[in-house]
Amino acid sequence: MIRLSDSLRMAVGGISIHKSRSILTVLGIVVGITSIMAVMSVGQSAEQLVIGEIQRFGPSNIFILPGRQPQGPMDAAGTILNDSLKEKDFQDLQKKSNVPSAKNIIPYVFGYATASFESETYDAMVIGGSEYMKKNFDLTIQSGRFFDAVDVEQKERVVVIGNKVREELFGNNNPIGEKVKLKDGKFRVIGTLASEGQGSFVDFNKAIIAPYTSVQQDILGQHYFNRIVVEADSVESVPETIRDIKTLLRNNHNIDNPDKDDFFIQTQEDIANRIKTITGILTVLLTSVAAISLIVGGIGIMNIMLVSVTERTREIGLRKALGATNKNILTQFLFEALLLTMIGGIIGVMGGTLLTGILSYAARVFAGLNFPYVFSIGGAMWGIIVSFAIGIAFGIFPARKAGKRNPIESLHYE
Amino acid sequence: MELIRTEKLEKIYIDEEVRTRAFFDVSLKINEGEFVSIVGPSGSGKSTLMQVLGYLDRPTKGKYFFEGKELETYSDDELAHIRNEKIGFVFQAFNLLPRLSVLENVALPLMYRGIPMKERNKKACELIHLVGLDDRIDFRTSKLSGGQKQRVAIARALVNNPKIIFADEPTGNLDSKSGGVVLEFLQKLNDQGHTIVVVTHESYVAHAGGRILHIIDGRIEKDEKVEKRRIISEEGFSK
Numbered sequence: 001m002i003r004l005s006d007s008l009r010m011a012v013g014g015i016s017i018h019k020s021r022s023i024l025t026v027l028g029i030v031v032g033i034t035s036i037m038a039v040m041s042v043g044q045s046a047e048q049l050v051i052g053e054i055q056r057f058g059p060s061n062i063f064i065l066p067g068r069q070p071q072g073p074m075d076a077a078g079t080i081l082n083d084s085l086k087e088k089d090f091q092d093l094q095k096k097s098n099v100p101s102a103k104n105i106i107p108y109v110f111g112y113a114t115a116s117f118e119s120e121t122y123d124a125m126v127i128g129g130s131e132y133m134k135k136n137f138d139l140t141i142q143s144g145r146f147f148d149a150v151d152v153e154q155k156e157r158v159v160v161i162g163n164k165v166r167e168e169l170f171g172n173n174n175p176i177g178e179k180v181k182l183k184d185g186k187f188r189v190i191g192t193l194a195s196e197g198q199g200s201f202v203d204f205n206k207a208i209i210a211p212y213t214s215v216q217q218d219i220l221g222q223h224y225f226n227r228i229v230v231e232a233d234s235v236e237s238v239p240e241t242i243r244d245i246k247t248l249l250r251n252n253h254n255i256d257n258p259d260k261d262d263f264f265i266q267t268q269e270d271i272a273n274r275i276k277t278i279t280g281i282l283t284v285l286l287t288s289v290a291a292i293s294l295i296v297g298g299i300g301i302m303n304i305m306l307v308s309v310t311e312r313t314r315e316i317g318l319r320k321a322l323g324a325t326n327k328n329i330l331t332q333f334l335f336e337a338l339l340l341t342m343i344g345g346i347i348g349v350m351g352g353t354l355l356t357g358i359l360s361y362a363a364r365v366f367a368g369l370n371f372p373y374v375f376s377i378g379g380a381m382w383g384i385i386v387s388f389a390i391g392i393a394f395g396i397f398p399a400r401k402a403g404k405r406n407p408i409e410s411l412h413y414e
Numbered sequence: 415m416e417l418i419r420t421e422k423l424e425k426i427y428i429d430e431e432v433r434t435r436a437f438f439d440v441s442l443k444i445n446e447g448e449f450v451s452i453v454g455p456s457g458s459g460k461s462t463l464m465q466v467l468g469y470l471d472r473p474t475k476g477k478y479f480f481e482g483k484e485l486e487t488y489s490d491d492e493l494a495h496i497r498n499e500k501i502g503f504v505f506q507a508f509n510l511l512p513r514l515s516v517l518e519n520v521a522l523p524l525m526y527r528g529i530p531m532k533e534r535n536k537k538a539c540e541l542i543h544l545v546g547l548d549d550r551i552d553f554r555t556s557k558l559s560g561g562q563k564q565r566v567a568i569a570r571a572l573v574n575n576p577k578i579i580f581a582d583e584p585t586g587n588l589d590s591k592s593g594g595v596v597l598e599f600l601q602k603l604n605d606q607g608h609t610i611v612v613v614t615h616e617s618y619v620a621h622a623g624g625r626i627l628h629i630i631d632g633r634i635e636k637d638e639k640v641e642k643r644r645i646i647s648e649e650g651f652s653k
Contacts, residue, residue: 001528017513318509321470322570323498323526325491408471411509 002328011335014308022340025304029344029390030351032294033383037352038359039290040379043283045360048372050275057136059268060103060235062242064228064249069264083224084262089252090228099230099244101237104132108227109212111220116181117169124165124208126182128215136229139204144176144191152211157218159187163195164205182208185218238267294386297344298394305337305398316402317410330403337395338388345387349380416482417578417609418444418467423476425462436462437632440476444611446577449604451620452613454629461582463629464613468501468580469493481577498526502571504596506583508563510570512556516547519555520569527574534573541569545599561592568599578609585619597622598646622646 015022067082085107092098093105109128114121133139134146147158159180166175179186193204216222232241242265249263250256309316316329324332353375363371424438437459444450454460465471466478469485478485480496488496503509510519517538524534542551545565550558555566564584571579581600585593601622604610612623620626621644628636 002526003528003530006525006531013513314509315511318511319522319526320494321468321497321503321509322523323494323574325494325526327491328494328526406471408465411470411505 002324002331007331007335008339010332011339014332014336015339018308021304025300026340026344026347028297028300029294029341029387030297030348032290032297033345033348033387034351034355035290035293036287036386037349037376037379037383038355039286040283040382041352041356041374041376042359043279043286044374044376044379045356045372047276047279048374049370050279051272052370052372054268054271054275057229057268058231060232060238061136061268062230062232062238062245063266063271064230064245065264065266066224066226067262067264082262083222084253085225085228086252087223089249090225092248092252093228093230093245098248099241101233101241101244102230103233104136104229104231106130106132106136106229106231107212107225108133108229109215109220109222109224110226111215113182113208113219115165115169115208117175117178120169122165122168124162124206125202126208126210126215126219127202128210128212128220130212132231133209136231137202137204139209140194140196142192142194143174144189146191147209147211152213155213155217156211157185157187157214158190158210160191160193160209161189162193162203162205162207162209164203165208166192180208183219187214187218242267294390298341298390301337301340301390302394302398304340305333305395306401308336309333309398309402312402313405313410313413316405317407317413320405320407321411326403328403329405330399333399333402334392334395337399338391341387341391341395342384345384348387349383352379352383415446416443417446417448417480418442419479420467421477423463423466423473423478425459425466425471426474427462435632437629438475440634442627442634442637444578444609446609447604447607448625449601449610449623450612451623451626452611452629453617453620453626454615456615458629459632460613460615460629464580464582464611467611468503469497494526498523499574500577502574502576502579504564504567504571504579504581504584504600506586508555508560508567508587510555510563510566513554515552515554516542516558516566517551519566520573523570523574538569538573541572542566544572545569559592560588561595564588564592564596565599568596568603572603572608576608578611579603581610581612583614584612585614585616593619594646594650601646618644 064085066084090105090107093102106129111126112123113126115124116122129136130152131147131149134141139146141160142163144160146160147156150156151158159182161169161175161180169175169180170178175189175192178189180189187210196204210219212225230241230245232238245265250258250261253262255261319329356375357373360371360373363369419442421441423440425436427434427436440463452460452463462471466473469480472485511522514522517535520541521534521538524537539551542548545568547562547565547569550562555563558566579600584596584600588596597619600610600612610623612619614620621640624640624643626638626640627634628638
């Protein structure tokens with residue numbers, strides 16, 4: 001039986017007869033594997049980016065949202081325009097007897113407003129929260145201070161501004177103590193936030209943060225909340241906290257049928273799972289598209305192998321005359337196909353790694369996203385395995401054809 | 415000792431629904447150590463007969479015994495092994511692999527026996543020396559002259575130390591000088607005890623052997639013993 005090393009040597013010899021032809025054929029596989037690798041890696045990076053954002057909130061955070069749970073991407077309107085979460089709900093949630101396992105309860109309101117200082121203006125996202133918000137979002141103060149319970153209680157017109165807001169309104173001047181005009185009122189700047197990489201949900205660089213009480217009254221003019229975040233005292237107590245919240249809110253809103261809830265509850269885990277599902281589906285879809293290019297590459301391999309078998313008919317005849325069995329010939333041509341696809345696969349994995357690196361670098365530098373670089377080991381393994389499978393799938397037919405050739409007819413082939 | 419025996423061997427080709435009888439009613443015996451020439455005009459079936467005797471093709475009818483064992487009982491793989499180990503071929507068109515070196519071409523049959531490279535190169539070197547091509551050992555065979563190519567082919571045919579060598583018009587593509595060298599080699603090998611079957615349409619080639627089978631229209635018409643063999647090394651080769 002022929003040795004493996006000889007089979008490999010023959011395969012190398014075989015594909016180097018027509019070097020440029022082999023390179024072009026390999027290119028088809030390279031493009032396919034590169035795009036699959038890139039899609040899979042970017043998909044994982046995007047997922048990590050979003051999940052990382054969600055994990056800013058600890059796993060014991062429970063989000064109460066107004067309206068119905070959205071049933072699909074087009075069903076978001078119900079949550080935005082809903083005013084079901086009122087001040088009374090917030091007050092009742094704070095009562096220890098209602099939700100004993102709740103540690104902190106932070107109401108949020110948000111909207112857009114134009115901020116102005118002297119001749120400068122800036123359209124900012126205005127977020128109203130409580131004194132616990134700083135810890136809740138893990139915010140870093142660069143200068144000044146965050147607002148406290150007294151500011152919230154007194155509906156003080158004080159703001160903490162994001163880095164970008166500070167730059168736009170104040171340039172290099174110290175903003176602390178200055179008064180910013182928001183809507184009809186003037187708000188005193190008491191603190192600035194450290195610059196941070198852009199997350200997926202809230203860009204705090206472009207945000208103005210103030211006590212929810214004054215935001216409700218002086219900027220947005222609303223008496224309801226856009227969110228209420230309840231922090232359970234431990235991860236284990238999250239389910240019972242949710243149960244207590246639901247009971248309380250249904251009671252407050254006179255709801256006896258849970259299907260008619262005018263609020264819904266999300267945990268960090270729910271959101272993370274949903275995002276994983278979405279990115280998962282997207283990755284699969286995009287990978288399928290990329291896989292088509294790989295099939296085209298495979299067809300290219302088969303085409304070239306069929307041409308090669310025909311061109312080398314006399315060689316096949318001669319090898320058989322000298323003692324090559326059908327299996328020897330089949331192996332020889334199959335190894336050539338495999339060598340082509342494996343070279344393509346390895347270059348494709350390297351190309352995919354490089355492309356992913358470039359894409360995530362571009363996302364960081366040009367889009368300012370906190371885009372992590374993920375080397376998808378799964379993607380790399382997958383790329384190599386798929387290349388092998390493509391080699392077998394598209395190489396076996398030409399190889400079998402070669403193996404079955406009759407020695408005499410092949411020797412006399414013109 | 416008997417090496418080859420056939421009984422009423424017949425080969426029919428069907429090519430695009432046209433039946434062609436290449437040879438029929440061939441019953442012959444070849445002993446070890448013989449130098450047999452199969453002679454006939456082109457189209458007489460002599461090449462096809464050689465291919466069947468060389469296990470490159472199967473007969474349509476009749477019986478073929480090699481070393482006393484009947485062909486019919488062998489599978490395709492077994493035939494490949496027999497071709498590899500017991501038979502050497504020399505073709506009119508040389509049939510070397512042009513992108514391989516002289517050494518690699520000669521060593522090729524040993525590769526299909528699974529012999530490691532070092533060992534097969536050693537064996538191939540010996541045979542390249544025998545045919546006098548030491549200085550061409552690393553040349554690609556496409557760079558060689560016709561006569562040199564045929565000497566490479568002879569070295570390759572010998573590399574597995576076969577029981578029999580089949581040569582199909584071995585001098586057909588060569589000038590008289592190169593043809594003489596090749597024929598002289600075959601004669602020398604025969605003197606050393608190798609069994610040789612040469613297919614030719616030229617009687618002066620045929621007379622290098624000790625026995626001539628005349629084949630006309632697919633039948634052996636005459637089995638002639640050569641009384642006075644032409645010794646190529648003494649008489650030379652002339653067309």
